Amino acid sequence: MASTSKVALITGGAAGIGYAVAAMLATKGWLVNIVDIDQEKGVVAASIGATFYKADVRDYHSLRNAFDDTMKRHSRLDFVFANAGITDPRNFYEAQTSTLPPEPSLALLDINLKGAVTCTYLAQYYFRLCKQGSQLADFDPTLVIMSSIAGLEVYSPIPLYTAAKHGLVAFARAIATPFKESDGIRVSCICPGPVFTEKRKPSDADRLDMVPMETVCNVVSELISPGGGFGRCLRVLSTGISDV
Template sequence: MAENKVAIITGGASGMGLAVTQALVERGDWTVHVIDVSQPRLDEVEKSSSRIKSHKADVTDYDQLASVLPKVFESSHRRNIDFVFANAGVIESQDFYKTQRTDPLPPPDLRSIDVDLKGLILTCYLAQHYFRRSEHKGKGASLILTASCGGFYPSHYSPMYTAAKHGVVGFGRAIANRFLQDGIRVNSICPGIVETNLTGEGGWAGFPPALFTPASDISKKVLRLVDGGAPLTDDFGTTIPANKLYGLALEINKGRIYVSSPTGHIRSIVGRKQL
């Protein structure tokens, strides 16, 4: 019997990461390695299935993260990692605009930058090496980055989060062509409002329920990108051929998807020179 395919999901013990973890497990042919900072959540998710393995690590700490991936790699009899979901994320709790009355000024809350962008970059850096060291040498591997609709549109109440998610979209586009040379498909997802534990208790109270996108919608689109193999048509009617399913930023909102191309449809002279 063939060995399960192997996935690594950061922030996989809650929210969208958990939804993708559960969706992969339900397929029956995946072993999912979940990385998270919450030991109680890790314990709970690992108990739910023998196909889930948990690892406590902070994605902003390179040494912690770098200690997990070789363990995952060596645990696979095929010595393969097939899918990495760089998903861990937080949002700032500090009011960036608040007038401070003390000197020296306290530092701004950069946790969103550290987790959502720096942690994601570290995850991708490690993922590429273990994809290439796998038996498949990267061919057919999938790397998906969690950005946000905030990666396209500004959010005045969370400027650090907005900056980080814009960075994720740009980073995904930047590495996609190079990674594809090894057969690794890189794509970013940009969900709308998903009710996760991103905010504190009551943080979603001000949003109308009609605006929320179920986490299950996100997991379906993520698995669609992981599978590849067939053209993808978005809700504007834009069709992406199967061999072009990389470098995309996929906005996901209430069951609908909208594709932004690897170049972001740049028409400027500078943009054309970057192609």
């Protein structure tokens, strides 16, 4: 028997934007499932009544297990937020000529790009399963992919981040129509400017270009609402929100 409450699964939901969206949905009565690599931060999930799954979005089986267990417990899945991502402090430009170049770390691409793609692949399967197995009148499967303003503009100091986030914009646009036509899944992506999270320096709070967390939550809330549309790519800046 499917749960009467809507069910969300959020990657990178133990902190920052993912956590803020998780807390917002929990307040609205959603059953929230947080998938995160950080077990310690995961305990915060309990404080908002969410279920925590320790999983690395690079590890297919642990991610699939989180989706699978969520479906087994609730027999429905309504919203997936492919949000997990990192910034990489390493300098891509610093190769020394005195030694052979060591293998570069491409973890950022594995987490930010491949992790979101894998999450999307699983979301498609479990949304489809949910559609086939239940007759939910309010079933409106929605996937939101977290890109960044770096997915729309070029940031030369952070080329891997820029590449991953551009890739996600293109990926979300590519799948939006097939997902909608085959299974009614609404896919959109969001591209925020800098958002104030606990990782930011306190002095950043005074920066005029910081996007309030509430703004990002409101954008996600709009996308999962019945009129939220699909195939949208939203630039979310402190100066305003616009479809790109």
